[in-house]
Amino acid sequence: MKTVFEKPKSLLDVPMHYCPGCTHGIIHRLIAEAIDELQIEGRTIGVAPVGCAVMAYDYFACDFIESAHGRAPAVATGLKRAEPSNIIFTYQGDGDLASIGMAETVHAAARNENITIVFVNNAIYGMTGGQMAPTTLPGQVTQTSPYGRDVELCGYPIRVCEMLSQVEGAGYLERVAVNSVKHVIQAKKAIKKAFQNQIDGKGFSMIEFLSSCPTNWGMNADDALKWVEDAMIPQYPLGVFKDRAAQEGK
Amino acid sequence: MEEKVLMKGNEALAEGAIQAGCLHYFGYPITPQTEIAAYMAKRMPKVGGVFLQAESEVAAINMVYGVSAAGKRVMTSSSSPGISLKSEGISYLAGSDLPAVIVNVQRCSPGLGGIQPSQADYFQATRGGGHGDYHMLVFTPATVQEMADLVAKAFDLADKYLMPAMVLSDGTLGQMMEPVTVRRVEETHYEKPWALTGTKMQRSHNVITSLNLNSEAFDKQIFDRFERYKKIEETEALWEELSMEDAEICVTAFGITARVVKKAVAIARREGIKVGMIRPLTVWPFPKKVFADAAERVNSFISVEMSMGQMIEDVKLSIDCKKPVYLCNHAGGIIPTFEEVLAKIREVGGAK
Numbered sequence: 001m002k003t004v005f006e007k008p009k010s011l012l013d014v015p016m017h018y019c020p021g022c023t024h025g026i027i028h029r030l031i032a033e034a035i036d037e038l039q040i041e042g043r044t045i046g047v048a049p050v051g052c053a054v055m056a057y058d059y060f061a062c063d064f065i066e067s068a069h070g071r072a073p074a075v076a077t078g079l080k081r082a083e084p085s086n087i088i089f090t091y092q093g094d095g096d097l098a099s100i101g102m103a104e105t106v107h108a109a110a111r112n113e114n115i116t117i118v119f120v121n122n123a124i125y126g127m128t129g130g131q132m133a134p135t136t137l138p139g140q141v142t143q144t145s146p147y148g149r150d151v152e153l154c155g156y157p158i159r160v161c162e163m164l165s166q167v168e169g170a171g172y173l174e175r176v177a178v179n180s181v182k183h184v185i186q187a188k189k190a191i192k193k194a195f196q197n198q199i200d201g202k203g204f205s206m207i208e209f210l211s212s213c214p215t216n217w218g219m220n221a222d223d224a225l226k227w228v229e230d231a232m233i234p235q236y237p238l239g240v241f242k243d244r245a246a247q248e249g250k
Numbered sequence: 251m252e253e254k255v256l257m258k259g260n261e262a263l264a265e266g267a268i269q270a271g272c273l274h275y276f277g278y279p280i281t282p283q284t285e286i287a288a289y290m291a292k293r294m295p296k297v298g299g300v301f302l303q304a305e306s307e308v309a310a311i312n313m314v315y316g317v318s319a320a321g322k323r324v325m326t327s328s329s330s331p332g333i334s335l336k337s338e339g340i341s342y343l344a345g346s347d348l349p350a351v352i353v354n355v356q357r358c359s360p361g362l363g364g365i366q367p368s369q370a371d372y373f374q375a376t377r378g379g380g381h382g383d384y385h386m387l388v389f390t391p392a393t394v395q396e397m398a399d400l401v402a403k404a405f406d407l408a409d410k411y412l413m414p415a416m417v418l419s420d421g422t423l424g425q426m427m428e429p430v431t432v433r434r435v436e437e438t439h440y441e442k443p444w445a446l447t448g449t450k451m452q453r454s455h456n457v458i459t460s461l462n463l464n465s466e467a468f469d470k471q472i473f474d475r476f477e478r479y480k481k482i483e484e485t486e487a488l489w490e491e492l493s494m495e496d497a498e499i500c501v502t503a504f505g506i507t508a509r510v511v512k513k514a515v516a517i518a519r520r521e522g523i524k525v526g527m528i529r530p531l532t533v534w535p536f537p538k539k540v541f542a543d544a545a546e547r548v549n550s551f552i553s554v555e556m557s558m559g560q561m562i563e564d565v566k567l568s569i570d571c572k573k574p575v576y577l578c579n580h581a582g583g584i585i586p587t588f589e590e591v592l593a594k595i596r597e598v599g600g601a602k
Contacts, residue, residue, distance in 0.1 A: 042448050062449060062455055077309075078274075079316040104305070
């Protein structure tokens with residue numbers, strides 16, 4: 001019998017702790033498929049964030065390290081500089097990457113550090129129970145914006161891909177979603193490209209995944225995926241924001 | 251570099267680190283330690299090493315965390331306010347049992363303080379500095395030569411015991427020049443089977459984390475780590491003794507102030523005062539036993555410090571408060587003079 005679908009080899013056979021309907025599981029799977037297809041599991045090292053994915057190291061078969069909140073790009077820089085032939089990726093949420101870790105993110109991009117960043121943007125702090133994130137939409141209700149995010153009071157959400165596209169060093173920036181089959185297929189191509197870029201020495205690649213958080217958004221799984229489509233994508237348009245190698249004709 | 255050369259303390263320390271096998275350095279400018287970063291920027295490319303100026307002290311210590319996790323020798327340096335910023339990362343290193351060397355060329359604080367030398371980060375260094383139950387090995391050089399020698403020792407013991415080590419220096423030692431011989435240090439080879447080198451599909455994955463959500467397992471992990479600390483306290487303390495055989499007064503100081511004490515003790519001896527000195531070269535582990543033994547023989551202790559009195563607490567704890575311990579100090583920025591120390595010795599000597 002021909003196998004047409006199986007668990008990626010670089011994912012361990014353990015149950016995940018993520019909430020029902022959360023799309024972390026899909027994103028983990030896409031990363032693992034890319035690692036398998038590129039045959040880089042044996043030289044890949046992951047950097048886990050502080051946030052819902054803090055225990056990502058329990059799910060991947062490659063070496064892994066748990067970083068302090070927001071510092072994953074700095075830790076990845078250390079790992080990469082220590083052994084440039086290894087493939088280093090970070091897995092970070094919006095609070096981790098775009099709030100407390102913004103400096104590390106921008107400067108890793110400025111250095112065109114040859115690493116791959118998986119940025120999971122679900123517009124909320126998930127693990128701590130649903131507080132306002134740097135990417136929370138205007139008017140969005142969270143535990144710390146109970147009357148909806150008031151942009152006069154606490155500012156506007158940050159579009160990270162657009163911001164980093166202005167950083168000269170940044171190599172590759174793409175925003176994807178995983179709320180539909182079509183988007184999942186596009187996201188898979190993006191993450192594989194981000195790893196391929198690192199293999200080819202093309203430098204800093206970040207893929208921003210628009211992700212859902214039914215638990216803290218107070219929605220069922222279906223509605224959460226719809227909300228990604230109807231509310232998040234208009235705020236955070238999908239697409240490639242920078243491809244330095246393509247721009248330079250490489 | 252076998253010949254004697256004239257070097258700044260900061261530069262001797264940097265070269266000492268390279269000669270001890272450190273080929274990765276991450277730093278951020280801050281006075282009075284910037285010469286370390288400048289030296290590394292110049293030297294590392296020539297020895298096939300990595301120098302990177304980080305975007306902050308916070309980023310630098312986390313780059314250190316990454317290199318250490320990969321199993322390689324790595325160092326960062328800063329001065330007091332910058333060490334506060336690194337403290338989170340140091341806690342992660344300790345909590346993940348990772349070796350690394352952190353250099354603190356102390357300046358006056360709290361806050362932005364000043365750029366003059368100080369020893370007021372003693373508590374921060376010896377009690378951990380960051381959050382949680384942990385220790386660092388803390389070495390206290392008093393000469394430019396010791397800046398080079400003790401950094402090598404710091405690398406060795408950090409690898410041996412899998413923990414961060416600090417060289418606790420100050421602005422004077424960092425900036426002053428002395429003749430020094432920086433020797434190549436034969437590295438003891440420590441196996442690092444835990445290192446993140448990639449599985450090469452030959453082993454199951456290595457994971458480095460300080461997260462432990464199981465309370466029983468967490469409790470045991472900390473107790474086990476403290477068993478290791480206990481062994482270090484019993485075996486790794488370093489100190490120098492001077493004229494302690496028949497001393498009735500014991501003066502103690504570390505780092506730059508100990509040099510002043512040495513002169514004061516020599517003059518007091520000529521005056522017939524039976525005084526000696528104990529100089530810790532490690533302040534964690536603190537040489538408790540040598541102080542406890544001294545307390546059986548001397549009448550009193552004087553702690554000379556460039557702080558409001560921090561090491562004095564370890565002296566009192568070591569001797570179980572059996573003898574009076576006096577403080578002779580400046581808050582930082584002003585190195586106590588030998589006249590001040592001598593006056594204190596005379597005062598304490600006459601008061602017995």
